[in-house]
Amino acid sequence: MSTPLLDVRDLQIELMTDAGVIRAVDGISFHVDEGETVTIIGESGCGKSTTAMGILRLLPPGLAVLSGHASFAGKDVITDPASIAAVRGRSVSLIPQDPMTALSPVLTIGSQLVEAVRTRSRELGRAPARRRAVELLDQVHIRTPEEQLGKYPHQLSGGMLQRVLIAIALAGQPRLLVADEPTSALDVTVQAGVLDLILELQDRTGIAVLMITHDLGVARVVSDRIHVMRAGRFAESGDVEDVVDRPKTDYTKALLAAIPQLGGWDGETAPPNRREAVS
Numbered sequence: 001m002s003t004p005l006l007d008v009r010d011l012q013i014e015l016m017t018d019a020g021v022i023r024a025v026d027g028i029s030f031h032v033d034e035g036e037t038v039t040i041i042g043e044s045g046c047g048k049s050t051t052a053m054g055i056l057r058l059l060p061p062g063l064a065v066l067s068g069h070a071s072f073a074g075k076d077v078i079t080d081p082a083s084i085a086a087v088r089g090r091s092v093s094l095i096p097q098d099p100m101t102a103l104s105p106v107l108t109i110g111s112q113l114v115e116a117v118r119t120r121s122r123e124l125g126r127a128p129a130r131r132r133a134v135e136l137l138d139q140v141h142i143r144t145p146e147e148q149l150g151k152y153p154h155q156l157s158g159g160m161l162q163r164v165l166i167a168i169a170l171a172g173q174p175r176l177l178v179a180d181e182p183t184s185a186l187d188v189t190v191q192a193g194v195l196d197l198i199l200e201l202q203d204r205t206g207i208a209v210l211m212i213t214h215d216l217g218v219a220r221v222v223s224d225r226i227h228v229m230r231a232g233r234f235a236e237s238g239d240v241e242d243v244v245d246r247p248k249t250d251y252t253k254a255l256l257a258a259i260p261q262l263g264g265w266d267g268e269t270a271p272p273n274r275r276e277a278v279s
């Protein structure tokens, strides 16, 4: 078998905080192959973001200590943090959680996107970089991209801003997208559109995705495999069908039971409740 794109084994991350040392990630193992979507799901504070930021080496060096094994495209990111720094924004990109704060409010969408394009291909002149920016906005289905380039972040909706952030993430033609709760800040309908976009990009470009979410609905739609995280460890791992339809642990069952169900308009014709199905 070929080497996984991302290979993580017995990863531990300790955070030095004012309150002492916290072992936020406590020995997790998983891998992501080319073109695959692997999801880490769990409640707030279980260590999802620490895992993602740790692998990307975006945690403050003296304050986060990583041990175990993690490699991206065969390069060790634990013993050699520079190896991931060299490809961050290129072979591997992050879609951040909150589109409202991830962009600078004082620069236009265009200048931020063109900057992202030129950071990745320094030889590109302004005009070709702008053409590429238009192309990227088009890829994430933003209508009238030329017009949007001149706008400031506050002039765009949350869903459009998230699409812009995905466009920025795509600027380096990555092989892996790390998406930390990419839809949590969005309305449900907008959320569905952004998830559709990620799935479509994946079909078209074969990009792999490491999805971080607390939402089993999201996990069920996008994942090939799911790891349920609790207090820094994986409580359960498996194919999406196994984890969602045949959960093994009480914790996963409780997570599934917590998904809200839509009832009928008259309040009587509610569809079968998942809670009944798993208890």
Ligand SMILES: Nc1ncnc2c1ncn2[C@@H]1O[C@H](COP(=O)(O)OP(=O)(O)OP(=O)(O)O)[C@@H](O)[C@H]1O
Binding pocket: 015, 017, 022, 024, 042, 043, 044, 045, 046, 047, 048, 049, 050, 051, 214
């Ligand atoms: N800067 C920090 N200082 C102190 N503790 C921290 C810090 N960052 C994270 N932690 C702790 O590390 C643990 C994991 O946090 P992390 O942000 O990875 O959780 P998460 O699963 O991403 O949660 P959420 O769903 O809320 O984003 C938590 O116990 C948290 O309190």
Ligand SMILES: [Mg+2]
Binding pocket: 048, 049, 050
């Ligand atoms: Mg988080």
